[in-house]
Amino acid sequence: MDNTQGLKLVELNDLHISLGGKMVPFAGYNMPVQYSNLIQEHNQVRNSVGVFDVSHMGEFVLKGEKALDLIQLVTSNDASKLTDGKVQYSCLPNNTGGIVDDLLVYRFSETEYYLVVNASNIQKDWDWISSYNTFGVQMENISDQLSLLAVQGPNAIKALQKITTVDLSYMEYYSFKGGSIGGCEDVIISNTGYTGAGGFELYVWNKDARKLWDAVFEAGAEFGILPTGLGCRDTLRLEKGFCLYGNDINDTTSPIEAGLGWITKFSKDFVNSAYHKSLKENGVAKKLVGFEMIDRGIARQHYAILDASGNTIGEVTSGTQSPTLGKAIGMGYVATEFSKPDSEIYIEVREKAIKAKVVKIPFL
DSSP states (O other), rough: OOOOOOOEEEHHHHHHHHHEEEEEEEEEEEEESSSSSSHHHHHHHHSOEEEEEEETTTEEEEESSSSHHHHHHHSSSOOGGTTTHHHHEEEEEOTTTSSSEEEEEEEEEEEEEEEEOOOGGGHHHHHHHHHHHOOOOEEOTTTTEEEEEEEEETTHHHHHHHBBBBGGGGOOBBBBEEEEEEEEEEEEEEESSSEEEEEEEEEGGGGGOOOHHHHHHHHGGGGGGGEHHHHHHHHHHHTTOOOTTTBBTTTOOOOOTTTGGGGTTTTTTOHHHHHHHHHHHOOOOOEEOOOOOOOSOOOOTTTEEEESOOOOEEEEHHHHEEEETTTEEEEEEEGGGGGTHHHHHHHEEETTTEEEEEEEEEOO
């Protein structure tokens, strides 16, 4: 039975199925959640190298004399600090105190930028940014033309250097270069990722996606390279305390509450900046924190967070058993007075209050 009806398919969909990928609906796409075993895939990325197909992500090209002006208005970070070949993490604030999406901003030149957005928000982000485009900026949505391979882990650089003349060792974190890799031309090689394990993300035209995949796997064979799914992408990012849109940040959370003050720059005006500035100056009622379980139990999204008397003081946004640390960890919003490291909190797991404590993010 075909259960992909109504789902979008990435270019390498059939390859993932042939590799034994367990396919699930994710953000409107048919995506591999795991191939072999989540813990094996997680450890492979943390200790060596694995490859995620994250071609479901969205990419917009913004061109024109006023491209920066539009980006400055709709994003919270200060994109004027970018130089050619640099990348910036940012978010799109909405008008009601929350976040439309988080995204990456790539600067190709003074008049050309790429915005990389979450798959579930492609249309929403496009409509949002378009609604502010009174600057005559030329916008193009190229999401369906590109594939994106995230080659992640400490051995990613050794594997990829074999198949490109671009000197990867000189590329700083959050920088990128266009070049040839694996016999494919016109690839964007980006020193970014969502695992905290190091590595590169490769933006390639769909026609070359399979060729690049094969070249990467050949180059990584000596390091035991594996295809890795969305399951371990989630456990890897959580160990590093990276926010996931829809879980830890959403339409109702301020970047200030989420600990993203570092991407919220008040050296310029942006959509609803006065509201976030007031939160920064006057303090917030709730904060996103990391926690680890002391008693046995795993926290899941939407579980209530309690104080010692059983009062609800917040909600879990992400939780898992950390393969690297061997303990249950999570993130959630709590009333600010409970946000200090070592604060005692309880997670309501199946109507029982399970003891936990607030810890500093990242966990690893």
